[in-house]
Structures are given as C-alpha cells and as structure tokens.
Amino acid sequence: MPTALHFRLYPSKKQEARLSRTLTVCRHLWNDALAHRRQRWQVEGKSTSYNYQQAVLTGERHVNKELLGVYSQVAQDVLHRLDLAFKAFFKHQSRYPRFKKPTQSGSFTYPQAYNRSVKPNVPKRRLYLSKIGNVTAIFHRPIPKDSRLKTCTVVRTPDGRWYASLVFEEIVPLQNLGSAISSQQPKTPIGVDLGLLSLIATSNGQTVEHPRFLRKAEERLKHLQRNLSHRNCGSKNRLKARRRVASQHSKVRRQRLDFNHKISTNLIRKHDFIAFEDLRIKNMVKNHRLAMSIHDAGWGQLVRLTEYKALKAGSRVVRVPAAYSTQECYNCEAFNKIDLGVREFLCIGCGRHLNRDHNAANVVLKRGLAIACLTAINVGQDLSEFKPVETRPMLLQTTGEASQVEETGTTRPHGLKAHDLELWEDVTGWPGPSASPRPGR
C-alpha cells in the first residue's frame, strides 16, 4: 500500500518564480490541449487520444521555449490528467473538463520521481526538483524504509504555501496481511455513530463533541470576507485580503485534519474491528440548513483516515448502511418511532432504557459484524444479550438513501425549529414521526 507524505517547502525567491512559472505553463498546456480535443471533435468529428496529444507535445517542445523550461514528464502528466478527466466524463462520473483560470492554487506532478528527477535529501533538509533546484524542505517525519519513491506532486495552496506530496511504495507488498486478518475473530470490535451534536458516539458509550472549527472561525471569516469585498478589483490590497481569507480557511482545514487524525489513531490503537455508518454526504448537504455543520464535521475524512490506518495496523474497517440505525433497538430490533429531538427513550419492544447515540452505535456494530460474517466475543459493556449472528439480511437490504440526514443528525441541530423540521423531512424524504411505519416491516 502506498504511503503519501506531505512536506512543507520553503523555496527561495528565484525558485518560487520557477515554481509559479511551471504552474502557469501547465495551465496553458491544459487549456491548449483541451481546446485541441474540442476542436478536433467539433470540426473534424474525430476523438483525440492521449498518445496522439503526447506526440503533438513532443513536436511542440522543439518550437516552444516555455515548454522547454518545464521538466518533460511534468508536461506529459498534464496531458495524462486531461485524459483521465475525459475518461471520467465518458463514464458519466464527472462533468466535461473545464478551462483553468489563473488562481493562487495549483499543482504539478513528477510521475516517475524515482528516475532521479526528484531527490529528497533528509540530512541537508532539501528536496531536489528537476528544472527547479534544491528547495529547502522540512522533513517532519522519517521517510519510510524498504520503500521507493514513486511520484512527487508539488502543490501551491490558496494561501500561497508550497508543499511536496511524496508517494512511497513498499518494495514487498503487504497484500496478504488483510486476508489473514479478515478471517480472525475481532477481540475489541466497536461501532461508531456519526452525528452533529456529538461528532462520534461509540458502542462502548464514549462520545466526542463536535469541535465546530468552522463555526468558531465564522466571525473572523465574515470580517475578512467583508474586507475582501470592499477592495478594488485587481489591486494589491485585494490580493492581500484574498490571501487572508484563504489562510483562515486553511487554518480551519488543518485543525479539522489534526482532530480527525487524533480520533482515528485512537480508534485504531484500541480496536481491531471498527464499523462506521456509510453516509451519502453528497445527498445530505443538499439540505442547506445543515450543510455547513455537515462539512464542518468532516465525517468522510475521519472514515478515510481510519481506513488507511487500519490497513497498516492490520485491523478491519467496514461501512454499513445507515438507514434507521437510530430508531431500531439494538437489543430486540423493535422499531421505535421517536422524534428527532429525543435523546433517550424506552424501547417499545423490550422496555430497555436507550440512549439515542449509544443505541445507534450498537446497531452499527451489529450490522458491521453481520456484513463481515463475524461473531463477537466481547461487545461493549451494556450488551449481555448481544447476538450478532441473529442479525437478519433484512438490515443489509435497506438502502435508506433518502433517510441519511435524519439518521446521522441524530438530534435536531443547533437552532432548528419546528418549521425547519418539516423542511428537513421534505429534503430527506423521511416519513416523519406521524407517517406510516417503516416500509418492509
């Protein structure tokens, strides 16, 4: 499994000019290549392949001086990216590729960094980049042993910082590890419920508060944004104001990443089997009242981080359908029609006193074990009657696409009133407390 490490770069003024120049040339190349494809299709009715454009680029390099200033494979990689964009478009995975505007941010890639076009020098704290030079870099963690450098992507973030993203590949692949683990019984399984009031609630009764980084930075962002809108177009002060907005945003992004790294590391250290709800976040953010809180939560990032760490630690992470996880009793599987704001309730099936988040986390764990076809030896504290083998396949059939928000935002989030609740139900398609009982039951 490849490992990506991001190192901060501190280019000199000359180097920064060369880096920026490379980004500009790459942008022009992208736009020219895109126009070339479009024209060939519209005028001549022909489609254009990657190899064809590659041949054109080779000829172009003899006459275009700007292209000569860029490492050949970096330019080739632009065409490769364009080709991928078209392939995604033809598979209906993304929209038609667009022309690139000049912006503060961008990236370019050395696709074969092992061919000495990129050379990290850790003791001297510098990274050699072909056609750029020896750039000062902070190697804040060691380069992995028994692995070789695969690619290097140089990134400029919107706030003007430079990073190098180095991807390393193991010389001996770790593929067999996963299959050996999957057949074992987990010793410390855990289910995780993702929510908006508490960011996560686990099946052993722990909760982590939603950090609301974006919410907290909102005041300052508002101020900076207003400042930006009052600056004249194209002025230096506008550029400065834009950088300040961007750097505030990237601060929030770094805070969230750091927080999610800590939670995921903690989960992986303590548990060898972790079940998450499989949330369709794209559908959920269509509800504009919740979109900010949902983005601020960064659930997707948390799950992704946990998944890659699990691969290395030899643990398992599964995603389970989230439908109705808050309303089903983990103990007797009775369906409790409870209001969105209700935190604790008595189960109508077995009379147990259930905490909403805790119950949901246990349901997630139960479904996770059922998906993985495993039985747990020791699940949670409050789970004496827990029998995961009994979990019926019915649970896996519910797609619950429409009810995602309701299930995840296990509570009514901040400041949501009764009127909003109706709107919420409209958006999510959840039948609501007064509607007919759960379909398929």
Ligand SMILES: [Zn+2]
């Ligand atoms: Zn019950």
